Amino acid sequence: MDFNLTKEQEQLSDTVQKFVARQYPFESRKAILKSKDGWSREIWAGLAELGLLGLQVPEEHGGIGAGAIETLLTMTAFGRGLLVEPFLPSAILSTVLIRELGSSTQQENHLPKMAAGELIAVPAHGEPTARYELAHVSTSASRDGDGYVLTGEKSVVLHAPSADLLLVSARTSGSIDSEAGISLFLVPRDREGVTLRAYPTLDGQRAAEVRLEEVKVSRDALLGPEGEAFSALAAAFDVGIAALCAEATGALQASLDATIEYAKTRKQFGQPIGKFQALQHRMADMLMHVEQARSMSYLAAVRCTETNAKVRGKSLSAAKVLIGQACRFVGQQAVQLHGGMGMTDELMISHHFRRLTAIELTLGDTEHHLEKFMRSEGL
Amino acid sequence: MDLNFTPEEQAFREEVRAFVHQGLPPEIRRKVLNGVPISRDDHIAWHRILGAHGWGAPSWPTNFGGTGWDPVREYIFEEESASSGAPRLLPFGLRMVGPVIMTFGDVAQQQRFLPRIASAEDWWCQGYSEPGSGSDLASLKTSAIREGNEYVVNGQKTWITLAQHADWIFCLVRTDPRVKAQAGISFLLIDMKSPGITVRPIITMDGGHEVNEVWFEDVRVPIENLVGEENSGWTYAKFLLGHERTNIAGVGGSKRELQRLKNIAASERKHGKPLLEDPWFGARVAQVEIELMALEITSLRVVSADAARKAPGPEASLLKIKGTEIQQALSELMMQAVGPYALPLQDEGEAAGPAYAPQLAATYCNFRKTSIYGGSNEIQKNIISQWLLRL
Ligand SMILES: Cc1cc2nc3c(=O)[nH]c(=O)nc-3n(C[C@H](O)[C@H](O)[C@H](O)COP(=O)(O)OP(=O)(O)OC[C@H]3O[C@@H](n4cnc5c(N)ncnc54)[C@H](O)[C@@H]3O)c2cc1C
Numbered sequence: 129m130d131f132n133l134t135k136e137q138e139q140l141s142d143t144v145q146k147f148v149a150r151q152y153p154f155e156s157r158k159a160i161l162k163s164k165d166g167w168s169r170e171i172w173a174g175l176a177e178l179g180l181l182g183l184q185v186p187e188e189h190g191g192i193g194a195g196a197i198e199t200l201l202t203m204t205a206f207g208r209g210l211l212v213e214p215f216l217p218s219a220i221l222s223t224v225l226i227r228e229l230g231s232s233t234q235q236e237n238h239l240p241k242m243a244a245g246e247l248i249a250v251p252a253h254g255e256p257t258a259r260y261e262l263a264h265v266s267t268s269a270s271r272d273g274d275g276y277v278l279t280g281e282k283s284v285v286l287h288a289p290s291a292d293l294l295l296v297s298a299r300t301s302g303s304i305d306s307e308a309g310i311s312l313f314l315v316p317r318d319r320e321g322v323t324l325r326a327y328p329t330l331d332g333q334r335a336a337e338v339r340l341e342e343v344k345v346s347r348d349a350l351l352g353p354e355g356e357a358f359s360a361l362a363a364a365f366d367v368g369i370a371a372l373c374a375e376a377t378g379a380l381q382a383s384l385d386a387t388i389e390y391a392k393t394r395k396q397f398g399q400p401i402g403k404f405q406a407l408q409h410r411m412a413d414m415l416m417h418v419e420q421a422r423s424m425s426y427l428a429a430v431r432c433t434e435t436n437a438k439v440r441g442k443s444l445s446a447a448k449v450l451i452g453q454a455c456r457f458v459g460q461q462a463v464q465l466h467g468g469m470g471m472t473d474e475l476m477i478s479h480h481f482r483r484l485t486a487i488e489l490t491l492g493d494t495e496h497h498l499e500k501f502m503r504s505e506g507l
Numbered sequence: 508m509d510l511n512f513t514p515e516e517q518a519f520r521e522e523v524r525a526f527v528h529q530g531l532p533p534e535i536r537r538k539v540l541n542g543v544p545i546s547r548d549d550h551i552a553w554h555r556i557l558g559a560h561g562w563g564a565p566s567w568p569t570n571f572g573g574t575g576w577d578p579v580r581e582y583i584f585e586e587e588s589a590s591s592g593a594p595r596l597l598p599f600g601l602r603m604v605g606p607v608i609m610t611f612g613d614v615a616q617q618q619r620f621l622p623r624i625a626s627a628e629d630w631w632c633q634g635y636s637e638p639g640s641g642s643d644l645a646s647l648k649t650s651a652i653r654e655g656n657e658y659v660v661n662g663q664k665t666w667i668t669l670a671q672h673a674d675w676i677f678c679l680v681r682t683d684p685r686v687k688a689q690a691g692i693s694f695l696l697i698d699m700k701s702p703g704i705t706v707r708p709i710i711t712m713d714g715g716h717e718v719n720e721v722w723f724e725d726v727r728v729p730i731e732n733l734v735g736e737e738n739s740g741w742t743y744a745k746f747l748l749g750h751e752r753t754n755i756a757g758v759g760g761s762k763r764e765l766q767r768l769k770n771i772a773a774s775e776r777k778h779g780k781p782l783l784e785d786p787w788f789g790a791r792v793a794q795v796e797i798e799l800m801a802l803e804i805t806s807l808r809v810v811s812a813d814a815a816r817k818a819p820g821p822e823a824s825l826l827k828i829k830g831t832e833i834q835q836a837l838s839e840l841m842m843q844a845v846g847p848y849a850l851p852l853q854d855e856g857e858a859a860g861p862a863y864a865p866q867l868a869a870t871y872c873n874f875r876k877t878s879i880y881g882g883s884n885e886i887q888k889n890i891i892s893q894w895l896l897r898l
Contacts, residue, residue, distance in 0.1 A: 478712035
């Protein structure tokens with residue numbers, strides 16, 4: 129057992145933390161949220177320059193081919209600063225999918241650009257009736273000459289409005305809930321038949337409902353073997369869950385820090401409110417949640433690349449459950465201990481609260497993963 | 508012991524139900540039943556409809572133009588109104604300043620202010636909290652200095668709910684800075700149109716404009732707007748807080764929200780079946796429902812005790828804590844019920860996903876306030892420790 133980081137990992141962590149602290153102060157973030165796209169191309173370019181967009185990209189395609197620990201460190205720093213750039217859908221989920229499923233041409237065409245920040249690709253997978261079931265795909269892909277025609281609806285597609293490329297899951301065979309028969313397609317967002325209804329989300333990100341009406345794609349839009357995308361999707365989403373868990377840890381720690389700081393400075397009844405034992409115990413509980421969450425973010429990072437899907441899935445579900453509960457408790461208590469100030473849009477704490485709430489609802493909520501954990505076979 | 512309502516009370520319930528069904532504008536009803544925020548005009552419209560029927564002041568005695576209902580009838584009225592989709596009558600005039608003026612005000616104040624509260628002509632807001640004085644309200648600094656027949660008021664109030672619509676604000680102000688904090692506070696009624704008042708919005712995390720800062724700069728207030736005696740304001744404020752807290756249990760509203768949650772969970776599908784039938788989710792709904800059943804009886808017990816004693820005691824703290832925990836749990840379950848569709852933040856009408864999904868996350872965020880305002884839940888527990896546990 130070894131919890132130490134390598135020198136390079138420590139350096140990376142340090143660099144990302146400094147970048148976030150310098151480039152992403154709360155005031156700048158506010159301006160970014162208000163901008164037209166809702167995120168910053170300048171920051172995106174900065175992330176590319178630091179090599180972070182290429183964390184998951186192999187070296188031969190212009191990335192740094194780093195491991196899960198580097199992603200953990202990066203996402204933890206992002207969680208503290210609450211970055212709203214499309215890192216999770218593009219630099220993690222889509223990058224992993226193209227890397228794992230793509231032909232060498234597809235990899236060559238997309239990964240270098242993604243690493244350089246020139247191409248944004250997001251998965252368009254969830255559907256209106258899917259809830260959190262990964263295998264629930266009703267969007268259809270039927271053969272059409274040498275290519276395919278896609279029809280269906282994708283829901284809450286994170287960062288679709290800014291995406292150049294959508295990774296659309298569609299059924300080439302099988303019933304709506306079956307794992308077999310799901311295929312992935314690379315679809316340019318401006319392709320005829322693709323329409324978006326965009327909106328902001330609870331946590332200040334952007335997303336859209338994506339409608340596909342007889343969208344024609346050629347055969348080389350198919351990503352990986354026909355009908356066999358499920359296991360790669362599950363693997364990529366587990367890497368995504370690990371990233372989310374790391375992000376949550378950063379946001380949790382930031383919420384706890386801000387609360388402690390507030391409790392030391394806010395005075396009522398002639399003393400700092402941090403002197404009240406009821407609140408001290410509450411903050412002690414928060415700390416325990418944060419530390420347990422951190423441990424699970426490590427487990428998630430280490431296990432998300434495990435090839436045995438059952439071992440991997442069970443650990444990732446465990447991490448998501450524990451971290452979801454931490455998000456809920458720490459988020460709610462952070463607001464509570466700030467009193468009225470915790471309710472305002474003006475303070476960062478309510479932004480952390482909203483992101484923590486959203487994280488619990490992303491890539492499967494606590495209940496979904498609790499059930500998944502319980503139903504998975506013993507390790 | 509009999510936990511059933513009497514036949515007369517049942518008949519009264521029918522009467523309320525029939526009146527609300529016939530009198531409530533459908534558009535307001537639709538908003539309330541779907542958790543859509545209610546506008547200023549909606550509030551006033553509904554209150555005036557009730558007023559025209561003689562029900563403008565359900566909690567008041569008849570000699571002040573109220574209905575003279577006993578607490579049980581008042582309770583039935585609230586519950587039926589809530590379940591039929593009527594907006595909750597705002598407490599600031601009816602539940603807060605009204606009873607204070609009735610109990611401690613002079614006849615001139617009673618004649619001047621009370622009828623206009625019952626008829627919804629005046630909108631009141633509550634000016635207690637200050638930036639430095641939230642839980643420790645007695646430390647408030649807004650000063651009122653006597654000059655001839657006027658007080659000159661200077662200072663800042665904050666978190667004032669719906670002050671942007673208010674005609675009047677009732678304030679706790681410091682009239683004597685030399686004595687013990689509680690002993691130097693007075694209760695003043697201030698016209699919001701007075702020169703020197705500035706209202707600034709505070710935007711909450713759900714994007715709403717519900718609370719405000721209210722600034723006072725040399726605001727001149729006639730001495731006839733002082734309620735009761737100078738420097739006795741703290742006594743009146745404590746009297747009022749009890750009234751605020753009973754109201755805050757909100758059993759009627761929570762029953763309605765529980766029904767809404769069940770409707771949503773019955774429409775949502777998990778593993779191809781209604782979410783409400785899912786043992787994981789269904790059990791959590793049941794848990795809240797059971798808590799609510801208990802709270803209903805507990806609050807009726809407190810209400811009946813009040814009927815004999817007339818002023819709500821520290822038991823009100825228990826209702827406030829449980830009531831708000833249930834409200835928060837319901838808002839959380841509703842948000843979680845819609846799964847990924849909780850994330851889109853949007854206005855009504857342009858909904859992504861099912862029509863009931865927008866607003867749910869915003870309401871969840873907004874409802875974090877309930878354990879903070881009206882005396883935070885920590886402060887309520889301090890009250891329970893001190894007055895019920897006698898520790
Ligand atoms: C949406 C909303 C609407 C409101 N509307 C009104 C209004 O219309 N009029 C009005 O006058 N006010 C209003 N308030 C203000 C409200 O009453 C205060 O926010 C509340 O009293 C808490 O004060 P504070 O915000 O200053 O928090 P603080 O008093 O600073 O408290 C911060 C934290 O410390 C805790 N704490 C404080 N003292 C103790 C203690 N002794 N022991 C243990 N814990 C303690 C609190 O519980 C809280 O968790 C509103 C507030 C909100 C959020």
